[in-house]
Amino acid sequence: MPPAAATNLGYTPPDGGWGWAVVFGAFISIGFSYAFPKSLTIYFKEIQEYFSVSYSEIAWVSSVMLASMYAGGPVSSILVNRYGSRPVVIVGGVLVCTGMALASFGTNIIHLYLCVGVIGGFGLAFNLQPSLTIIGTYFQVKRPMANGLAMTGSPVILSTLAPLNQFLFDSFGWRGSFLILGSIVLNCCVAGALMRPVNKSIPRKTIDESSKCESEAQEHAAAEDTTTHSDNLQTEDQSESKGHSFVQKFIDLSLFRHRGFLIYLIGNVVLFFGFFAPVVFMAPYAKHQGIDEYSAAFLLSIFALADMFIRPTTGLVGNTKWIRPRIQYFFSFAVSYNGVCHLMCPLASGYTGLVVYAVFFGLAFGMLSALLFEVLMDLVGAPRFSTAVGLVTIIECGPVLLGPPMAGALVDYFGDYKYIYYACGVFMLVSGIFFFVMHYYNYKKLDEERGKSKAMETRNSDEAVQLKMNQADRTMNETDE
């Protein structure tokens, strides 16, 4: 069973129905958020020649876009808390479209930084956060599955965008391609249109479907408590924000006192130093070993394919009754597996070795990505997830941006790629072990707390049932008289 804190949503999520359409919308949104910056690199060579700038200046476009995407996290959290997911995603899609369309008329590189980098990055931020948030509102029991499916969007859309971008580039040049990409990215608005706010006015039964009616008197009383609670707050979409709406208008800093959130944050900061660098350096490492360009590119395709298949599988596995209660351990395992994979990479020799590495790394990367936000939802619960993810992304901004250049500096200093893999492996292994230890401690604490709160709940519900029966008796006596 998931920890007690997470279920206190005030309603029972549908766990299906329209939720799957929302997952599809999130799939598209998340896919574009992650894949779009990576796929733009195809145009860089031509733009570099067109504007006569150096390679590092053109690479800044990607970095600015990524930085804006992560920095826009808190802004997008605030907007989601206020307005719900749907308007924010639609605005995000329109922003990226505008940014790309303006960039297609660009006359210098600064223009590109602003349009593609800043405006585009913010638009993508407005896509990422709300998509993740809305999954938490629609799913509870099947949430790992939903998350896994939604995160599959990233490799799928990257595999679609990469050849599409090449085709557009050949047919239309970079300006025409930017314009057309702007229109393609408007599909995020379609995804946003699918993200109907969940209907919280239907108080459904709690998760147990098989229990009898008589034994459920207590549960009904408890459910009634929560439903009356939600009734009072039912006028707005985000009912829980009513209670502390002023604080949540800005950043909910009380999260920094949340034990699980802190564990996640610290572990993630270490993790992200070594997360993206191996992907970035896979092709150069292969070429360094003497492998030709096409085979090196094929390695990335193998990686993406492995990634694509493992994400829903991880969601499925995470949903099983053995893993779900202790999903944090699954996440720690995924992180450590990543670390081990990188540490073993320098042992891979020749092309076959690298193919094997690409497969294992794809599996590791996908597993981690599928669980990345699921565990955060599991820790802080759906109501505070939006703020949490905003805070996490802005703090992760640093490691994500610093990781690949630091790895590049390592390569330049040592002249050998294997040190990157050792470094990244160490980072991930350390954070994996940190997660294992801290989550063991956290689970123990949560079990204790749940034991205490359950005792209090049964006491309260007994009293409530007693109270209601007294009231019913009184009214019956009154009507009789």
Add this chain to the structure above:
Amino acid sequence: IASLSSPSFPSLSFCLASGLAEAASKPKINASDQTILTADTSSKQVILQCNLTTAHTRHKESFWMKNGQDIPNTRTEQKDTIYRINKPRADDSGEYMCVYTFDTAPNANTTIEVKAKPDITGHKRSENKNEGENATLYCKSVGYPHPTWTWRKMDGKSPMLDNSTGRIFITNRDNYTELNILNLDINTDPGIYECNATNAIGNNAQTTILRVRSHLAPLWPFLGVLAEIIILVVIIVVYEKRKRPDDIIDGKTTFAFLMCFFPRKTNSTNNHKDKNIRQRNTK
């Protein structure tokens, strides 16, 4: 041109210096005649030979040079020196020189020309540019003697292109030519362009396709995708507006209690019906 195809010794012209007693006579070198590489000779070996005659002082060493640059590993102290070219290709052609060095006299050399038809090694198969931009088509060749370049547009009518129109500029260097078209015009400029390299032995040509993209070309896909998106959004919104009224249910608290009779999510209309029946039964 006498086509003296090698391998064996061609007729060496002997040129004896008159007056052997002249102390200051220059050393004479007998060398093979010029060679022309053709498609037939491409599998046979080409042998260049130099023979030093009538040298007064002992020569120090001899070596070969091609096109003004030393060929490595050709230094020898022999009087007769031979340079072999196996499987000669067009880039083996050039000016070959055998050089004899002396301690007390200046170097003596003789030039042997190896000529071939030019071979075009570098060109772009196609070039895509937007209208109004500048296009650069180029061709690189190997072969000696250096060819003269001409450009043609293969549309049947206009023969040679030159610098007269003011929009088209051709720059030729020894083995490289460049055709620059400024301010591309979408009506007249697209087509197949041919660069032709001609020298005394023969000629060779390669073609490049130039495509000019219109400014408005990306607009149609853009509008098309935009239309598709608007249609999808409208469909989704309309579907939602039609579903919405059924989903809203009132009477929440009693409904919660009644949910024990409906363990699964049911259709809203059924709930309305059953609620009334159940209320009567339970109270």
